[in-house]
Amino acid sequence: MQKLSIATSEGDVSALYRVISNNPDLLECIDQKPFNHTPLHIAAETAHTHFALEIMSLKPSLGRVLSHDGFSPLDLGRERITPLHYAAEVEEIDFLAEFLRKCPASIEDVTLCCETAAHIAMKNGKLRAFKVLFGWLKRTNRKEILNWGDEDGNTVLHVTASTNQTEVAKLLVKYVNVNAKNHEGLTALDISNTKPPIQVNARMKKILLRAGASKASRLHQLPTLAEMLGSPEALIEKIFQINAYLDEGLSGEMRNSMLVAAILIATSAYQSVLSPPAPWPPQINQRWSLEKW
Incomplete structure (x- = not known):
């Protein structure tokens, strides 16, 4: 266990495999305890993401083990960035798919900035990673997650419009609210209109308009919750x-x-x-x- 602790604290993947080769049942023994501060907890706390990914690939069930304080390893990641988020960011699509299969609930995890894995894939221009996530959301009937906003209220479509990723926009417009507003009151079409007038931007506008997108100024202004509660009962x-x-x-x-x-x-x-x-x-x-x- 001491050698495993050293490997974990240093984030040394090679040392991890040397320890496991000498004791193949080591991770299984750790997994048997209902409450345990596992190497995966330590890797999450110290932001050794590659090390955490290796452990998760070897023993995915360790991701559900709670520490004595009641925290899972995913609760302890830096800025709540989980292995799924990291895999989306670096476009490790095989691991991404396997992680979703072994831990399907992880698709709901968001960072401290309220970003889903789909947000992260789009913000980093990782088209292949996004397609894996999109395919999973469609097949598991969780497409509503695509409408979730980050800390600025931006949905994945807002991000897509901002980064002019037309191929993704064509996929999204069939499944999302194309007129969702962010916290600044802007729709995806508003964001697209703020970009320089380049050819790819013109294609983005065309995709959005064909899907029924509008500028925020042309949408019916619904009352806020505070306004509704402060008015006579309808x-x-x-x-x-x-x-x-x-x-x-x-x-x-x-x-x-x-x-x-x-x-x-x-x-x-x-x-x-x-x-x-x-x-x-x-x-x-x-x-x-x-x-x-």
Whole structure:
């Protein structure tokens, strides 16, 4: 164990394999303990990423072992950069695919800057790595991750527009919200318009426009959550409250029938406000007046 500790602290991959050759069951023994500060924890703490990748390839289950403080090795990476993030950054596509297979939940991991592995691949221009991640997200039905924003609210499409990667844009526009705004209120088309007028940028704009992308200034301005909570309760909110109430203790058929009735009543009330009934004809008003007296 002492030789393994030295190899780990130095990030020496060659020394790691020498230790394992002398004791082939070493990593298996470490994995058997429910709580353990493993070499993978140490490699993550000391930012020996290559060393961490080697251990993960040899024993992927060590990535789930918790330390005595309850932290997994992935929780301890510098700036929360996991082996998956690193593999995307350096385009180690075989390891990337294998890591996803052995640890599928890692696709949800984000760095301290809220970057997914797809963000990192695009920011570093790693097309092959992105295609591996994109293929995994499609096949596992996790395409919503492509709409996640980083700390600046930029989705992968924002990054793609910023770096003029048209091949990726063609893949993305079918699966993402092309009019998502970042924290500056900019869409991918806005970002594309800020770039120098070069030919590749013109192609990017064409791809975005064909997919229905718009400038932020032309989009309907929806109220923020704070604005909505500070305003009078809207009719549609009341309908959803009724729906939630009806969810409890009623069959699906009864709930749907009562919800339809509630919507019809609410709609009728709403229409009556917009279009009040016409006044009675003069002759009716006159007859009513005579009969009253």
